[in-house]
Amino acid sequence: MASIKIAGATLNQTPLDWTGNLDRIKKAIEQSKADEVELLCFPELAITGYGAEDLFLSYWFPQRALAQLENLVPFCTGITVAVGLPIRIEDKVYNTMALIENAELKGIVAKQFMAIDGVHYEFRWFTPWLAHEIISFAFMGQEVPFGDLTFHHKGIHYGFEICExxxxxxxxxxxxxxxxxxxxxxxxxASHFAMKKTLERKDLIEQSSLLFDCFYCYVNLLGNEAGRMIFDGEILLAKNGELLARNQLLSFEDFQVRSFYLENKKQEIAPIQPKEWEFAQASALGLFDYLRKSKSRGFVLSLSGGADSSTIAILVAEMVKRGIDELGLDGFISKSGIPLTVQSNQPEKELVGQLLVTAYQGTRNSSFDTLHSAQTLAKSLGAKFYSWSIDEEVDSYTEKIEKAIGRKLTWEQDDLTLQNIQARSRSPIIWMLANLNNALLLSTSNRSEGDVGYATMDGDTSGSISPIAAVDKHFILNWLLWAEKNLDRPGLAAVNALTPTAELRPIERTQTDEKDLMPYPVIVEIERLAIRDRRSPLDVFYLLREELPIDEEILKGYIKKFFRLWSRNQWKRERFAPSFHLDEFNIDPKTWYRFPILSGGYQEELEQLDQI
Structure with a gap:
């Protein structure tokens, strides 16, 4: 077998950005030609982007994609290129890879299995192709083979498995x-990012190369393409069960070409980063792509001084730092599409100051510690910082209701109402700040709070995007400790010294999140079994009583509380701002876990716990 040079090219595409998508493909081809690549493979659905959703169902959208393929074919002289696009044949749409060799379309391979779990709904859009079936497809006045195909190049016989x-x-x-x-x-x-998913892919690619006795090359899409899913742009090559090449994930570049000789020897293998690094890098890239693709001018954040809002502030700062590190200062500014300026010798801080506006919105129930924490963190990052009291607004709303109902509201009788009005009163004014800056308002809810509805609708859930809604609170608390040291963020010291609290009750009532709910590590374990693994309350109890050192009656109480609050608060999850998919699962009903808004709330299932 001849030793040739092949390559994978990852792309950061955007649905309906026809010109930009094709331009990035062409630039990757140009780079590959300059690098003397003979066989180049792009990711699945590279021409349109994977996140086009129900556009795939229209008649015109696949036709436009095919027209883009026609534009691309003449550009592929002196190279063989595989590129993904949707193709409609009569009333069915297929997910395909078009194979162009020296400016001639040689054939089209169709995907045989659809991804239908988790974040994927491919059966809604695409029809699976049948094994061994080949038809003739009319393209540019010629007939080309379409279906279950393989190809040859200089004595090398090759084929495709498309993602799923x-x-x-x-x-x-x-x-x-x-x-x-x-x-x-x-x-x-087009495989969505999840922390440590690269380990699963590495194992799959290595085992595939051994099982099928061949070279196996994997190429993934890149970036926050359409809002929720982030693609990591991973490119892998393996042979005989051993990884030969791997690129670094989650680049800020528009595209990356990774070339290698088709030889059974190790080439450049980027290290697999820890989960904490992946979270920071994926979130930073996701925020940057969301910012520039939404054509917004920055971010606004209600910075409480607590763990959640502080995490988001750090992620915005990391967006700036990592973007500058990879793209260069001028490249970062140019790609952002925002007229940013740098006039000091601290460009990172200066840009954070232009891109991130924060506000501490205190009440008489807020502490000096959280104000100090928020102010210190904002200053350390360079973020613009405001501070004001919302007591006047809270009192105004409260007095109007008291007058209407003819009595005073008290903490003993109206606890939830008095808590929620504080959180909701913060929303209108912070939205004003976002509107004034043509900025994205960042919502601060995390996944653990989403599980049990520990978030005020139209309060801390308000926002254009919710960056950490797919990550549990236990992870966030540990990540902040890691970030203080490993990301050199000393401004987190005050944050990490605090006990998580909503600060909505009077200070003398010593409110804490875990006192209101249950220990966060317990929520994580119940959630893992109940939501990720879809276990019943009884199953959850039997499994956790063996795993957790908790009294059985207390554990039953936690499980009952979780399932009851989960059921009661589905309506909140339906209204959360769009969030990034960052972990192995999430609770967004639009992307991972659908649950009825109205239900019996596990009443009969929870009664079984009392019978054991």
Whole structure:
């Protein structure tokens, strides 16, 4: 077998950005040609982007994608290029890879298995192709083969498993490709980012190369393409069960080309980063792409001094730092699309000051500690910082209700009402600040709070985007400790010294989050079994009583509380601002976990706990 140079090219695409998407593809091809690449593979649905959603169902959208392919074919002289796009044949749409060789379309491979779990709804848009089936497809006045195809190049026989195709065990196309004696399998993918998912991919690619006795090359999309899912742009090559090459994930670049010789020897292998680094890098990239693609001018954040809002402030600062590190100062400013200026020798802080506006919105129930924490953190990052009291607004709302109902509101009788009005009173004024700055308002709810509804609708849930809504509070608390040291963020010292609290009750009532709910590590364990693994309350109890050193009756109480609050608060989750998918699962009903807004609330299932 000839030793040739192949490459994978990852792309940061955007649905409906036809010109930009095609331009990035062409630039990647130009770079590949300059690097003397012979075989180049782009990710799945590279022409349109993966996140086009129901646009795939229209007649015109796949036709426009096909027209873009027509524009691309003449550009591919002296190179073989595989590029993904949707193709409609009569009333069915197929997810395909078009193979262009020296400015001629040689064939189109169609995906055989659809991803239908978690964040994926591919069966809504695409029809799976049947194994072994090949038809003729009319393209630019010629007939080209379409379906279950393989190809040859200089004695190298190669084929494709398109993303989900590779995850289907004994049914996967790789077995048939192996029977056809291919030397190389490309896996063009649109595989969403999740922390430590790269380990699963590495194992899959290594095992695939061993199982099918071939080179196996994986190529993923890059960036926050359409709002929620982030793609990490991973490119991998393996042979004989061993990884030969790997790029670093989550680049801020528009595209990356990773080339390697098709030889069974190790080439450059980027290290696998810890989970904490992945969270910071993915969130920073996700925020940057959301900012520039929404054509906003920055971010506004209600900075309470607590863990959640402080995490988000750090992530915005990391967005600036990592963007400058990779793109350069001028490149970062240019790509942001915002008229930013730098006039000092501290460009990172200066840009944070232009991109992040924060406000501490205190009440008589707020402490000096949280004000100090917020102010110190904002100053350390360079963020613009405001501070004001909302007592006047809270009192005004309260007095109007008291007059209407003819009695005073008291903490003994009206606890929840008096808490919520404080959180809600913060929303209108912080939205004003966002509007004034043409900025995105950042919502601060986390996944643990989303589980049990420990968030005020139209209060701390208000926002354009909710960056940490898919991450649990236990992780956030530990990440802040890691970030203070490993990201050199000394401004977090005051934050990390605080006990998490909503500060909505009078200070003498010593309110804490875990006192209101239950220990955060317990929420994480119940959530893992109940939501991720879809276990019943009884199953959760039997499993956790073996895992957690908690009295059985107390554990039953925690489980009952979780399931009751989960059921009662689905309506809140339906209204949360869009969030990034960052972990192995999330609770966003639009992307991962659907649950009825109205239900029996596990009443009968929870009664079973009292019978054991």
């Amino acid at each position: 195709d590779a995850w289907r065990g004994k049914s996967r196309p790789g077995y048939r490709l192996c029977q056809r004696k291919v030397d190389l399998i490309f896996n063009p993918s």
